Amino acid sequence: MHDVIVVGGGPVGLYTALLLRQAGLHAVVLERRAERSSHSRAIGIHPPALRALEAGGIADELRSRGVRIRDGVARSGGRHVGTVSFSTLPGEERYVLAVPQAVTEEILERRLEQDFPGTLQRDVAVVTTHDAGDHVLAVTRAHGRDAVLRAKLVVAADGARSSIRDDAGIRAPSRRYPDCYVMGDFQDETGDGDDAVLYLETDGIVESFPLPDGIRRWVVRLGCPVERPTAEDLTDLIRARTGVDVDPGTNSMLSAFGVQSRLAERFVSGRTVLVGDAAHEISPIGGQGMNLGWLDAARLVPIIAASLRDGDDVAARLALYERDRRAQAALARRKAHLNMALGRPLPAPLMRPRNAILAALIRNDSVHAGVARAFTMQ
Numbered sequence: 001m002h003d004v005i006v007v008g009g010g011p012v013g014l015y016t017a018l019l020l021r022q023a024g025l026h027a028v029v030l031e032r033r034a035e036r037s038s039h040s041r042a043i044g045i046h047p048p049a050l051r052a053l054e055a056g057g058i059a060d061e062l063r064s065r066g067v068r069i070r071d072g073v074a075r076s077g078g079r080h081v082g083t084v085s086f087s088t089l090p091g092e093e094r095y096v097l098a099v100p101q102a103v104t105e106e107i108l109e110r111r112l113e114q115d116f117p118g119t120l121q122r123d124v125a126v127v128t129t130h131d132a133g134d135h136v137l138a139v140t141r142a143h144g145r146d147a148v149l150r151a152k153l154v155v156a157a158d159g160a161r162s163s164i165r166d167d168a169g170i171r172a173p174s175r176r177y178p179d180c181y182v183m184g185d186f187q188d189e190t191g192d193g194d195d196a197v198l199y200l201e202t203d204g205i206v207e208s209f210p211l212p213d214g215i216r217r218w219v220v221r222l223g224c225p226v227e228r229p230t231a232e233d234l235t236d237l238i239r240a241r242t243g244v245d246v247d248p249g250t251n252s253m254l255s256a257f258g259v260q261s262r263l264a265e266r267f268v269s270g271r272t273v274l275v276g277d278a279a280h281e282i283s284p285i286g287g288q289g290m291n292l293g294w295l296d297a298a299r300l301v302p303i304i305a306a307s308l309r310d311g312d313d314v315a316a317r318l319a320l321y322e323r324d325r326r327a328q329a330a331l332a333r334r335k336a337h338l339n340m341a342l343g344r345p346l347p348a349p350l351m352r353p354r355n356a357i358l359a360a361l362i363r364n365d366s367v368h369a370g371v372a373r374a375f376t377m378q
Contacts, residue, residue, distance in 0.1 A: 001135065001150045001151065001152070002026050002027065002028050002149065002150070002151040002152070003020070003025040003026045003027055003151065003152050003153065003308050004017075004020050004025055004026075004027040004028075004151055004152065004153045004154070004155055004304065004308070005027070005028055005030060005126075005136070005138050005149060005151040005153075005154050005155070006020070006027060006028070006029045006030070006154075006155045006157055007029075007030055007126050007129075007138075007154060007155070007156050007157060007158045007164050008029075008030075008031065008156070008157035008158035008159060008276075008278070009029050009030070009031025009033070009109075009120055009122065010105065010157065010159070010276070011042070011101060011104050011105050011108060011290055011293070011294070012157045012275055012276035012277075012290065012293030012294060012296070012297060013029055013031070013155075013157030013158075013275075013276070014029065014105065014108040014109055014112055014120070015053070015056055015108055015293075015294055015297050016155055016157055016275055016296075016297040016300070016301065017029045017112060017119055017120070018056050018058075018108065018111060018112050018115075018116075019055065019056060019297055019298070019301040020301055020304065020305075021112070021115065021116040021119060022055075022056070022115075023301055023302070023304075023305040023309065024305070024309055025304070025305060025308055025309060027119060028119060028121060028149075029112075029119055029120045029121065030121055030124045030125075030126055030138075030140060031120060031121065031122050031123075031124065032123070032124065032125040032126075033122060033123070034122055034123040035122070036102065036105055036106065036109065037102065037105075038102050039101075039102070039253065039255070041101055041255065041257075041284060042101040042104075042284070042287065042289065042290040043098050043099060043100055043101065043209060043211065043217060043287065044069075044096050044097070044098060044209070044287030044291070045062065045066070045096065045097040045098075045099060045104075045290075045291065046096055046287070046288075046291045046376045046377040046378075047089060047091060047093035047094075047095075047096075047376050047377070047378060048291070048295060048376075048377055048378060049290075049291035049294045049295060049377070050062070050063075050093050050097060051091070051093065052294050052295055052297075052298040053294065055298065056108075056111070057111065058107050058108060058111050061107050062097060062099055062104065062107060063097060065099060065103055065107070065212060066097040066098055066099035066103075066212060067097070067098040067099075067194055067210045067211060067212055068095040068096075068097055068098075068194060069086075069095055069096045069097075069098055069194055069195070069196050069209065069210065070085065070086050070087065070094065070095045070194065070195075071083055071084065071085050071086065071194075071195045071196070072084040072086075072195070072196045072197075072198065072375060073192070073195050073196070073197045073198070074197075074198045074200055074355075074358065074362075075197060075198070075199050075200070075242075076199065076200040076201060076351065076355050077201070077351075078243060081200060081355050081358060081359050081362075082358060082359045082362035082363070083362070084362060084368065084371050084372055084375065085368075085372065086372050086375075086376060088368065088369045088372050089372055089373065089376060089378065090378070096196075096287075096375075096376055098209055098210060098211055098212075099212070100211060100212070101290070103212075104290075121142075123142055123143070124140050124141070124142045125140065125141045125142070126138055126139070126140055126158070126163070126164065127139040127140065127141050127146070128163075128167055129154055129164055129167045129168070129272065130167070131168070131269075131270040131271050131272065135150050135151065135152055135271070136150070136151050136152070136153065136154045136271045136272065137149070137150055138150075138151065138154065151271075152271065152308055153271050153272075153273065153304060153308065154271060154272045154273070155272075155273050155274075155275055155300075155304075156168075156272060156273070156274045156275070156278040156279075157275050157276050157278060157293070158278055159276070159277045159278060160262065160277040160278070160281035162274070162277075162278035164272060164274075164278065165264060165272075165274055165278050165279075167272070168269040168270065168272040169269065170264050170265060170266050170269050170272075170274065171264070171265045172262045172263065172264040172265065172281075173262060173263075173265075174260050174261070174262040174281070175260060175261050175262065176258070176259070176260045177258075177259040177260065177261070177283065177337075177340060178223070179221060179258070179259045179283075179285075179340050179343075179344070180221075180222045180223065180224055180225045180226065180256070180257070180258045180259070181219055181220065181221055181222060181256065181257055181258075181259070181285070182219075182220050182222060182226050182229045182233075182234055182237070182254075182255070182256040183217060183218060183219040183220070183234075183253075183254075183255050183256075183257075184217070184218055184229070184231060184234045184251050184253060184254040184255070185211065185215050185216070185217050185218075185251065185252045185253040185254075186215070186216060186218065186231075186235070186246045186247060186248075186250045186251055186252070187214060187215065187216075187247060187250035188210060188211075188214050188215060188216035189245075189246075189247070190208070190216060190244060192208070192210070192216075193210070194210050195210070196208070196209045196210070198343075199241060199242045200342070200343075200351070200355060200358075201241045201242065201351075202345060202346060202347060202348050202351050203240075203241055203345050204220070204221035204222065204223070204241070204343060204344060204345045205220075205221045205342070205343030205344075206218065206219070206220050206221070206237075206238060206241050206242050207219040207220075207343075215252065217253075218234065218238055218246065219285075220234065220237045220238065220241070221340075221343045221344070222237075223345070225256065225258055226256040227256070229254050229255070229256045230248075230254070231248035231249075231251035231254060232248045234246075234248070234251075234254065235247070235248045257284070259283045259284070259285070259340065260281065260283075261280075261281050261282055261283055261333050261336070262280070262281045263279075263280050263281075263326065263329055263330060263333065264278070264279050264280065264326075266322065267279045267321070267322040267325060267326060268318050268319075268321070268322050273300060273304075273318075275293055275296040275297055275300060276289070276290075276292070276293030276296060277289060277293065279293075279296065279325065279326075279329065280292060280325075280326075280329035280332070280333070282329065282332050282333055282336050283333075283336035283337070283339070283340060285336055285339045285340050285343070286332075286335055286336045286339045286375075288332040288335065288336065288377060289332075291377055292325075292328065292329060292332055295325075295328070296325055299321055299324070299325065300321060303317045303318060303321055332377070335374060
């Protein structure tokens with residue numbers, strides 16, 4: 001009998017398990033992938049999440065392996081529109097930390113294995129779960145053999161298409177957006193240093209973010225899906241919209257994706273609790289999803305520990321967790337909606353006055369501070 005089974009060994013599942021083990025609970029992480037993915041979508045770690053990661057003891061290593069983005073620069077038609085500086089933020093973390101997701105997962109997995117060997121079990125698929133009232137049964141499949149595990153609680157960290165959420169009978173209606181993107185990582189020869197740059201262009205936004213080792217990520221908004229993106233096509237789009245030359249031969253990651261969001265109607269059902277994308281799928285534009293998941297874990301684990309370790313009645317605390325985290329996810333979804341709207345195509349006669357208004361707002365100290373907080377989830 002485990003205290004907790006965490007389903008999903010991504011960054012949110014790994015961090016949840018690390019906090020559970022540090023709280024003295026017997027937790028196991030079941031991950032269907034045999035190996036850690038080298039593909040890095042999520043890169044931005046925002047100040048509230050970085051402070052939460054301090055509790056896991058991994059924040060310093062993340063800082064040492066990341067790039068600190070202190071300014072976001074907006075350009076349009078080759079002209080400077082405005083700069084949002086994070087120097088006005090409260091606290092010590094006055095930046096967004098850019099770390100490839102693969103590196104983040106590597107750090108989390110290594111820390112978990114060093115401190116609590118055997119917690120992560122790879123190549124184990126959870127076929128189904130069943131709430132038996134006083135415990136949960138999880139049917140697993142590994143190497144062609146089925147087994148049944150028991151736990152006092154299951155934490156679903158198995159992503160936006162969570163089967164554990166379905167087993168618990170929790171609905172999570174989805175919403176699709178008319179936005180598609182293609183992104184890639186290339187050697188950085190822009191001279192933009194550690195600044196994030198947003199190109200507000202008539203054909204749609206182009207975003208670029210610094211990464212460690214002299215790499216820069218480029219994200220281009222399109223109006224229709226791209227099934228087989230190529231580095232050459234992406235660099236042609238970047239050049240056509242921004243005038244920036246990017247060498248396709250230096251490409252190290254390439255991806256295309258559409259956007260949808262979903263918000264589970266409940267985060268808690270019996271002995272099943274949802275965290276991360278299983279609870280709330282948010283557009284990756286704005287980089288909030290992974291951070292929200294870590295903040296879920298930071299709020300949830302003390303409640304689980306109070307219940308399973310200390311025997312406290314935590315029903316009211318769980319209800320508050322669900323209400324507060326759903327509200328935060330809904331707020332993040334609205335921010336992502338605004339971010340995507342800002343990046344959609346706009347005719348030049350409308351783009352110029354829109355950008356002039358943005359520039360004037362950014363120059364206002366109060367608005368500037370509010371935008372900096374919004375972009376960093378504060």
